[in-house]
Amino acid sequence: MKIVDAARTNADPDLSDPDAQDAGSWDVEADDDRLTILVRGHWDLRMALRADAELRETDLGGAARGVIDLTAVSMLDTMAALVVMRLARRIEATGATVELRVADSAHRSLLEQVEQAQIPPPPRRRMNALTERVARVGKWAVLMATDTRDLLAFFGELCVVLLRIVRHPRRLRFVSMVANMQAVGLNAVPIVGLLSFLIGVVLAYQGADQLRRFGAEVFTVNLLTISVLREIGILMTAIIIAGRSGSSFTAQIGTMKINQEVDAMRTMGLDPMEVLVVPRVLALALTLPLLGFYSDIMGLLGGALMCRLNLGINFDAFLNQMNQVLAIYDTSLWVGLAKAPVFAVVIALVGCFHGLEVSGSAESVGQRTTISVVQAIFIVIVLDAIFSIVFSALQI
Amino acid sequence: MSAASDDDIIIRVRGLTTRFGSQTIHENLDLDVRRGEVIGIVGGSGTGKSVLLKEIIGLMQPTEGKIEVLGQDVTADPEGRDIDLRQRWGVLFQEGALFSSLTLQQNVEVPMRELSDIPESLMEETARVKIAMVGLPPDSAVKFPSELSGGMKKRAGLARALALDPELLFLDEPTAGLDPIAAAKFDELIKHLRESLGLTVVMITHDLDSLYAICDRIAVLVDKRAKVGRLEELLADDHPWIREYFHGPRGRAAAAGKTA
Numbered sequence: 256m257k258i259v260d261a262a263r264t265n266a267d268p269d270l271s272d273p274d275a276q277d278a279g280s281w282d283v284e285a286d287d288d289r290l291t292i293l294v295r296g297h298w299d300l301r302m303a304l305r306a307d308a309e310l311r312e313t314d315l316g317g318a319a320r321g322v323i324d325l326t327a328v329s330m331l332d333t334m335a336a337l338v339v340m341r342l343a344r345r346i347e348a349t350g351a352t353v354e355l356r357v358a359d360s361a362h363r364s365l366l367e368q369v370e371q372a373q374i375p376p377p378p379r380r381r382m383n384a385l386t387e388r389v390a391r392v393g394k395w396a397v398l399m400a401t402d403t404r405d406l407l408a409f410f411g412e413l414c415v416v417l418l419r420i421v422r423h424p425r426r427l428r429f430v431s432m433v434a435n436m437q438a439v440g441l442n443a444v445p446i447v448g449l450l451s452f453l454i455g456v457v458l459a460y461q462g463a464d465q466l467r468r469f470g471a472e473v474f475t476v477n478l479l480t481i482s483v484l485r486e487i488g489i490l491m492t493a494i495i496i497a498g499r500s501g502s503s504f505t506a507q508i509g510t511m512k513i514n515q516e517v518d519a520m521r522t523m524g525l526d527p528m529e530v531l532v533v534p535r536v537l538a539l540a541l542t543l544p545l546l547g548f549y550s551d552i553m554g555l556l557g558g559a560l561m562c563r564l565n566l567g568i569n570f571d572a573f574l575n576q577m578n579q580v581l582a583i584y585d586t587s588l589w590v591g592l593a594k595a596p597v598f599a600v601v602i603a604l605v606g607c608f609h610g611l612e613v614s615g616s617a618e619s620v621g622q623r624t625t626i627s628v629v630q631a632i633f634i635v636i637v638l639d640a641i642f643s644i645v646f647s648a649l650q651i
Numbered sequence: 652m653s654a655a656s657d658d659d660i661i662i663r664v665r666g667l668t669t670r671f672g673s674q675t676i677h678e679n680l681d682l683d684v685r686r687g688e689v690i691g692i693v694g695g696s697g698t699g700k701s702v703l704l705k706e707i708i709g710l711m712q713p714t715e716g717k718i719e720v721l722g723q724d725v726t727a728d729p730e731g732r733d734i735d736l737r738q739r740w741g742v743l744f745q746e747g748a749l750f751s752s753l754t755l756q757q758n759v760e761v762p763m764r765e766l767s768d769i770p771e772s773l774m775e776e777t778a779r780v781k782i783a784m785v786g787l788p789p790d791s792a793v794k795f796p797s798e799l800s801g802g803m804k805k806r807a808g809l810a811r812a813l814a815l816d817p818e819l820l821f822l823d824e825p826t827a828g829l830d831p832i833a834a835a836k837f838d839e840l841i842k843h844l845r846e847s848l849g850l851t852v853v854m855i856t857h858d859l860d861s862l863y864a865i866c867d868r869i870a871v872l873v874d875k876r877a878k879v880g881r882l883e884e885l886l887a888d889d890h891p892w893i894r895e896y897f898h899g900p901r902g903r904a905a906a907a908g909k910t911a
Contacts, residue, residue: 300815304768332816334769337776364847372776372783615797616751 256343256353258366263358264326279328279335281306283313290318290346295327298335307338321346325366326358336362336369409608413536416528432534439500439535440542444549446499447492451550454491455483455557463566472566476576479558484587488551490639493598496543497631501606504535505627508610509620517611527611536603543599544592551591586651594642598635605631661686661819661851662707664877667716669702676702678875680716686818689845689852690879691862694872695892700855701823703872707853708742708821721819738766740819741812745827747804749796755782755807756792762814781810786840802833806840813844820844822854826861838864859897859905871896 279296298306323343325331331339343353357363382390420426462478508531511517517527555577562568568576581587609627613619662684669676676699684690694700705711707718709725718725723736741762749758759778763769782792785806796804805825812820825841826834842865845852856862862869862882869885870877873892880888886897896902 300766300769304770304773307770307773333780334773334777334816337773337780361847361849368784368847369780372780372789616795618752619797 256347256355256370258355258357258363258370260363261324261326261356261358264324278302279306281310285318288319289322290320290351291322291324292342293324293327294339297330298328299330299332300334303332303335303338306335307341310338310342318346318349318351321351321353322356323353324356325362326356328357328359328362331359331362331365333365333369336365340366340369405612406605406608409611410604412528413532413604416526416533420529420533426529427537428530428534431530432538435535435538436542438503439496439539440546443496443499443546447495447546447550448553450495451488451491451553452557454487455479455554455559456561458482458487458554459558459561460565463562467566473568473576475562475566476558476568476573477580479555479562480577480580481584481587483554483558484551484591486591486639486643488554489547489591489594489598490635491554492543492547492550492595493602493635494632496539496546496599497602497606497635498628500539501602501631502624502628504603504606505610505613505624506620508607509613509623512611512613513615513617513620531610532603532607535607536600539599539603540596541599543602544595547592547595551588590642590646590651594639597638601634601638602631605634659686660684661721662853663717663719664703664707665717665719667703667706667718668714669699669706670714675875677713677716677872680872680876682870682877682879684851684853685868686851687849688867689841689854689865691866691869692853692855692872692877693857693862693869693896698872698875700872703877704821704823704853704855708740738762738815739817740821741815741817742821743805743808743812743823743825745823746801747796747808749799749804749807749811751796754793754795755787755799755810758796758807759811759814762811766815777814778810781813782807784813784844785810786836802829802837805829805837809840813848816848818849818851820850820852822852822856824855824857826856826858831860834858834860835864841865859902860908863905863908 279294279298279302281295282293284291284293296302321343323339323346325339339355343355347353355366357366459475459479462475463472466472466474466478508517508527511531517531520527520530559570559573562573563570606627609623609630613623660683662682664680664682667677667680667682680703682703692700692703702711706713707720707725713726716726721736721739725736749755750761753761756775756778759781760774763774763777779789779792783789787803787806787810791799791803791807796807799807809822809825822841826837829837838861841852841854844850845865852865854861854866856866866882868879868881870879871885871890871893872878873890878885878888878890878893885893888894897906
């Protein structure tokens with residue numbers, strides 16, 4: 256393919272009025288050994304699209320020499336140049352030599368650039384569907400394994416830093432911890448209270464419905480007390496906080512990571528573990544038991560209200576029955592609350608870990624936040640199951 | 652300035668006033684940009700260079716005044732405005748502002764996708780041409796922005812800004828953060844693109860070398876207005892800030908580099 260300079264020619268005389276000249280057009284002239292395509296006028300995107308569609312159907316075969324004459328073109332944009340190049344390439348593919356005649360140096364340079372950019376796209380490795388699926392599962396498994404290992408290493412690092420802080424209590428970022436306690440604890444009071452109250456209502460309602468068939472309505476109180484204190488209260492709180500604060504830890508720290516704030520800290524000799532992670536972990540470890548206790552109370556209140564409305568058990572009778580239950584199962588409250596600090600550490604740890612794992616882009620923040628919440632809730636529920644088994648084995 | 656005919660003026664800013672609360676950034680500012688020129692906007696920090704740019708491209712509303720771009724009033728109600736305008740200009744933001752979830756190729760295709768009827772293969776090829784035009788290697792097309800260096804991100808942002816062959820190109824500090832060699836290459840690139848694509852370029856810059864190398868005229872934002880002129884005219888200006896800007900140590904070094 257050759258690009259040659261030629262003298263500028265004017266468009267056809269009948270295109271001399273300015274309106275008509277503005278539009279682009281083309282003509283194909285073919286004789287035995289020569290195919291000439293005359294391109295005229297204003298060639299922009301729209302024109303290029305039309306020409307591309309129509310020229311595709313034009314028969315180009317036969318001639319030994321192809322000439323594309325662009326000397327009457329008044330305007331040529333990149334897509335139009337591409338379409339011209341495609342045309343030239345198709346003529347070349349029939350075995351003909353191709354000559355592009357241009358009058359304008361800007362058009363020439365555009366065509367040259369378009370020609371140079373014709374490097375084939377980097378080969379995309381295609382796997383068949385099955386291997387691709389297997390590969391995806393494999394990648395996922397490896398990622399899970401390394402993630403778990405890194406999370407454990409992170410927990411170890413946290414323990415080391417915590418020990419260091421115990422020995423040098425001045426290293427604790429007290430202000431940051433209190434600020435986090437407000438954000439994750441105090442500010443979560445309304446939502447935790449409301450949801451726990453509603454769960455209490457639902458539990459009492461469903462329990463009462465079933466127990467009434469045996470004439471054992473009053474045991475609704477037993478059901479409610481034991482399940483709320485041992486399991487529901489703290490589990491609900493942990494799940495709400497994982498969604499509310501675990502995600503915010505990941506997003507906050509992740510954004511700081513992208514902004515290079517974390518790198519800045521490291522260069523100043525500040526340990527992100529000490530500055531970012533420890534205050535959050537401690538704040539949550541201190542506030543989650545309180546929130547759990549509060550959730551217990553709200554859950555029982557919701558249940559008491561339902562018992563009053565549905566079963567006619569008044570408030571005094573409810574408390575009385577509750578006391579009798581707790582006299583036998585006297586560890587219930589502590590069994591529930593003992594789990595709170597463990598869940599708190601898990602939520603904060605997973606949230607901070609994924610925040611620090613963020614790399615590169617805004618998309619990574621989103622991905623890591625999702626993983627962080629799912630993983631935190633997953634681990635919390637698994638641990639809760641383990642706790643149940645251990646407590647029942649210990650007969651607590 | 653009066654020599655330019657009406658047709659040649661591609662951006663016309665008249666009586667522009669911008670206030671944030673009690674703080675006045677621009678007061679009765681006038682500015683004309685002529686077709687085919689490269690105009691540099693300079694000024695100290697806080698003089699409203701970026702604000703002016705945002706007002707011209709319609710991201711921000713001025714307090715008072717009128718701005719016409721390509722004959723259309725951008726301060727008017729956007730409802731009545733021709734959407735075509737956005738296909739006729741390209742903007743390069745300071746850090747490139749590439750979409751981080753898309754590859755470079757997909758980033759360049761975004762403006763084209765807005766015009767729904769372009770066939771996929773043509774879009775792909777055009778993106779490839781644009782990527783080559785700004786001097787990026789072909790294999791960078793499949794990379795994500797986070798895998799590109801700062802200079803490459805700017806070039807990629809430029810490729811996206813050029814996707815629809817705009818007549819008008821806005822650059823916000825195109826050479827900031829680039830090493831001198833990369834900055835000089837970027838200047839060359841702009842110069843080359845302007846010649847081959849017939850662009851009009853409006854650039855905010857602090858880079859004195861860029862001003863010497865590629866700007867036809869310079870608008871200096873001082874005293875809440877724009878003082879526009881050719882480099883020689885501004886060199887002779889006796890406003891204290893302009894004097895310090897062009898005759899300070901860096902200004903002299905840039906001038907020496909130009910004449911050497």
